[in-house]
Amino acid sequence: MKILIIEDEANLRDTITQSLEKEKYIVETAYDYISGMEKIGGYDYDCILVDIMLPNGSGLSLVKELKDMKRRDAVIIISAKDAVDDKVKGLDLGADDYLAKPFHLAELHARIKSAVRRKSHNGNNAIEWSNIKIDPEHREVFINGNSITLNRKEYDVLYYFMINPNRLINKTALAESVWGDYTDQADNLDFVYSQIKNLRKKLKDNNAEADIQSVYGIGYKMI
Amino acid sequence: MKLRYYTLRYLIIALLAVIALWASLYYVVILDEVYDNIDDGLKNSKILIIRESYANDDILNIREYGINQFKVEPLPKGPLYDFSDKFSSDFEYMEYDDDEEPVRLLKTVFNDRHGNPYKLTIRASMVEEDELLEDLMTALIALYIMLVVSIALLNHFILRKVWKSFYVMLDRLKGFKLGSGVKFEAPTSPVSEFKVLGQELEKVLQQNETVYSSQKQFIENASHELQTPLAISLNKLELLVENNNLSEEQLIEISKINDTLNRLVRLNKSLLMLSKIENRQFEEEENIDFNTLINELTEEFRDFADYKEVTVNAINVAQLNFTMNKGLAVTLVNNLLKNAIIHTKAGGSLEIITDKNRLTFLNTGETPLDKNKIFDRFFRSTLNEQSTGLGLAIVQSIASNYNLKVEYEYNQKHIFRIIFP
Numbered sequence: 001m002k003i004l005i006i007e008d009e010a011n012l013r014d015t016i017t018q019s020l021e022k023e024k025y026i027v028e029t030a031y032d033y034i035s036g037m038e039k040i041g042g043y044d045y046d047c048i049l050v051d052i053m054l055p056n057g058s059g060l061s062l063v064k065e066l067k068d069m070k071r072r073d074a075v076i077i078i079s080a081k082d083a084v085d086d087k088v089k090g091l092d093l094g095a096d097d098y099l100a101k102p103f104h105l106a107e108l109h110a111r112i113k114s115a116v117r118r119k120s121h122n123g124n125n126a127i128e129w130s131n132i133k134i135d136p137e138h139r140e141v142f143i144n145g146n147s148i149t150l151n152r153k154e155y156d157v158l159y160y161f162m163i164n165p166n167r168l169i170n171k172t173a174l175a176e177s178v179w180g181d182y183t184d185q186a187d188n189l190d191f192v193y194s195q196i197k198n199l200r201k202k203l204k205d206n207n208a209e210a211d212i213q214s215v216y217g218i219g220y221k222m223i
Numbered sequence: 224m225k226l227r228y229y230t231l232r233y234l235i236i237a238l239l240a241v242i243a244l245w246a247s248l249y250y251v252v253i254l255d256e257v258y259d260n261i262d263d264g265l266k267n268s269k270i271l272i273i274r275e276s277y278a279n280d281d282i283l284n285i286r287e288y289g290i291n292q293f294k295v296e297p298l299p300k301g302p303l304y305d306f307s308d309k310f311s312s313d314f315e316y317m318e319y320d321d322d323e324e325p326v327r328l329l330k331t332v333f334n335d336r337h338g339n340p341y342k343l344t345i346r347a348s349m350v351e352e353d354e355l356l357e358d359l360m361t362a363l364i365a366l367y368i369m370l371v372v373s374i375a376l377l378n379h380f381i382l383r384k385v386w387k388s389f390y391v392m393l394d395r396l397k398g399f400k401l402g403s404g405v406k407f408e409a410p411t412s413p414v415s416e417f418k419v420l421g422q423e424l425e426k427v428l429q430q431n432e433t434v435y436s437s438q439k440q441f442i443e444n445a446s447h448e449l450q451t452p453l454a455i456s457l458n459k460l461e462l463l464v465e466n467n468n469l470s471e472e473q474l475i476e477i478s479k480i481n482d483t484l485n486r487l488v489r490l491n492k493s494l495l496m497l498s499k500i501e502n503r504q505f506e507e508e509e510n511i512d513f514n515t516l517i518n519e520l521t522e523e524f525r526d527f528a529d530y531k532e533v534t535v536n537a538i539n540v541a542q543l544n545f546t547m548n549k550g551l552a553v554t555l556v557n558n559l560l561k562n563a564i565i566h567t568k569a570g571g572s573l574e575i576i577t578d579k580n581r582l583t584f585l586n587t588g589e590t591p592l593d594k595n596k597i598f599d600r601f602f603r604s605t606l607n608e609q610s611t612g613l614g615l616a617i618v619q620s621i622a623s624n625y626n627l628k629v630e631y632e633y634n635q636k637h638i639f640r641i642i643f644p
Contacts, residue, residue: 009451015458022465080450102454102488105461153526168464172485179527191530216471217478218464 001046001116002026006036006062007078008054012101016049019105020112033057040066045073046119047112050095052079052086060090067094074115078103104173110163129165129222130210132203134158143206153178154199161212161222171219196220227382231375238370246363250356258327261347262310265329268293268345269308277336292347298340304332312349325349388412392421399428401435402501439498446495453491457484486611493613496554497600500620505548513543513552514577520556521575524564532569533586541579545643547625555621558614559584559639566637584639591633598629 003025007013010031017027028043030036032055040048040062048066052059063075076097077090087098096115099108117125117136127134133142139155141148150158156178161169175192193214200212212222224232272293276282283295298304309330314323329345391410399407407428409421460481464474499505521537528535545552563573563586571587596602598619601612622629628642 009455011455012451012458015455015462018462019458019465080447080454101450102457105458170461170464170481172481180523191527194530195526215474217475218481 002028002043003112004028004030004036004039004043004045004048004073006030006032006039006048006050006054006059008032008051016105016108019108023109031055033059033062036062037065040069040071040073044071046116047074047076049076049078049108049112052077052081052090060086060093063090063093063095072119074112074119076108076111076115078108104170104176106160106164106167106169106173107177109167110160110177113163127159127162129162130208132158132162132208132210134162143203143208146206148202148206150199150202153195154202157195157199158203161220165210165222168215168221169219174219226386227378230382231378234374234378235371238367238374242363242367242370246359250359253359254355257349261327261349262329265310265327265345265347266308268347269329269331269343272343272345273333276333276341280335283335283341288346293343293345296342296344298332298342300340304340306332315346317348325351385414388414388417388421392417392424396424401428401431402439404503406432436502439502442494443498443502446491446498449487449491453484453488457481457488460484490611490613493611493617497613497617497620500551500617500624503624505551508546508548510544510546511549511552513545513556513582514539516552516556517575517577517582520553520560524560528564528573531564531567532571533564533567534572535564535575536572537575537577539577541577543577543579543582543643545625551621551624555618555641556582558618559641562614563637563639580643582641582643585636587635588633588637592631592637594631594633597631 003020005013005016005020005027007016007029008031013029013031017029020027028039028045030039034056036050036054036057036059050059050062054062059077059079063077066073066075075095076099077086077095078099078101079086079090080101090098096118097111099111113127114136125135125137127136131144133145134140135142136159141150141155141158157174160174160177171192179192196212196214203210203212210222212220214220272282276295283297285291285293285295288294311328311330313326313328315326316322317324325348326346327349329343331343332340333343334340388410389412395407395410399405407425409418409425412418412421460477463469464477464481469477517537521535524535560573560575563584566588567573567586568588573584573586576583576585598615600616602615603610603612619629621627622641626644628640630638630640630642632638632640
């Protein structure tokens with residue numbers, strides 16, 4: 001998969017690149033509006049990450065450009081402005097998602113995968129890992145082909161791990177992604193632990209080969 | 224007390240003192256003039272009588288006043304008499320009034336043409352002092368009332384006219400709110416003092432407005448600029464953690480840095496939120512159905528409440544609708560819900576009552592909170608270092624943006640109430 005990052009902040013650009021390359025993505029970068037336009041004009045990408053505030057132009061105009069060219073690249077806006085206006089405008093212009101800085105890399109991965117999946121429409125959207133299979137379309141989970149029942153939040157947690165397998169997930173990243181704004185206090189992180197305990201039990205009871213391990217202090221990892 | 228009554232009060236008292244003083248002086252002077260006049264008349268009569276007595280001896284035989292206003296009494300010859308005029312006041316019976324009336328008497332001694340001494344007493348009816356005093360008092364009271372009434376009326380109209388621009392200025396000042404975007408404009412006034420006052424007020428308020436908005440802008444920009452470096456630090460740590468060659472101690476240390484950075488992110492987001500609310504950047508409004516919103520949000524908190532063993536109960540008494548920004552409505556309810564659940568001990572309960580124009584959150588708790596401080600920025604009732612101390616400040620800020628009232632009271636339970644207009 002090919003990803004283009006258009007971000008003027010060199011440090012952030014490098015970090016995102018490193019993280020994505022670890023996931024075996026082919027990453028290209030642009031640092032301003034003009035170089036971004038050149039890259040877009042030259043190649044197709046599976047996903048384009050674009051910052052709104054760029055030197056010599058707005059990321060939103062890039063998004064509009066892409067829409068006008070009827071391109072099928074998935075577009076995710078990453079911005080320091082967590083402004084509702086920008087979000088709405090960006091999505092109206094054809095962006096697939098909007099991620100406010102600062103974000104967790106795991107969250108970025110999840111968003112990229114979702115955006116690309118939604119864009120591709122090639123029938124098989126199922127996500128598989130070891131003997132677990134998730135059908136995001138119908139929010140169904142299968143272990144060894146047998147459907148299992150999870151409640152809404154358990155499903156969201158499992159989905160997050162399935163999209164980031166073998167990756168150390170920060171507990172705050174998980175809490176923010178699944179429970180959103182509703183949890184951001186210290187004792188809520190114990191709460192995340194208790195929720196994961198339930199999920200682990202369900203996976204184990206259904207003979208899942210994958211397990212969610214807790215990494216002390218940091219978070220969790222599905223192996 | 225209004226300015227016009229205030230000045231009038233002093234005028235009335237001062238006028239009373241002035242008129243009283245003036246009245247007593249006037250009384251003394253008038254009385255003196257009256258006596259002087261009467262005495263002159265008596266002296267004139269004396270000359271006429273003595274001259275007449277030289278021509279006509281009959282006069283020397285008038286022993287009683289009768290129709291004449293004098294009497295003559297012979298004195299024994301021999302001793303040396305005082306020939307000077309002596310004036311005195313006395314009371315004598317008068318038929319006209321059937322009463323004792325004040326009279327002025329002139330007593331003197333004279334020699335007739337034969338050299339016999341006589342005592343001459345001439346009388347003249349005199350003004351009644353008490354009546355004069357009474358009349359004077361009545362006249363003065365009438366004068367006083369007339370003066371006060373006319374001064375009050377003049378005062379009323381003149382003050383109203385003169386101070387008109389001042390009152391207009393006061394009204395505008397009352398309606399002025401810093402950061403509301405409405406500029407204070409002083410009314411035009413013909414009075415130069417008010418003109419200067421108006422100009423100075425405009426200047427001071429304009430300066431305040433500038434300072435206020437630049438301060439708000441600064442907070443917003445600062446929080447904004449912090450986002451990118453925070454993002455870089457957090458992401459770098461994330462990458463670092465993914466290196467599998469770190470020891471457990473190192474991981475724990477990184478985790479602590481991570482938590483601290485996350486706290487900074489939350490703090491920053493809350494500050495950004497606060498300044499955005501104060502800068503009125505949440506413009507879009509829609510009609511919010513609070514009953515539905517509360518049901519949805521309580522559902523979102525269900526897992527967390529269950530985990531904390533807090534029973535949450537949403538009670539709909541009546542339908543509550545209000546037009547405001549959706550995001551702010553969610554934040555408002557969210558912060559109060561979160562606050563209540565976090566601070567309720569296991570086994571406790573939280574009730575959210577939605578009524579026609581009020582939203583009440585009741586949660587169990589043992590000690591009342593300081594109601595003067597809980598809505599302050601960075602005030603924390605607990606030692607929870609993960610709390611930003613901004614949640615309720617945001618609630619307060621949203622509420623004042625829409626003229627809602629936020630109240631807290633303690634009555635066995637913590638009661639947070641939002642009253643809609």
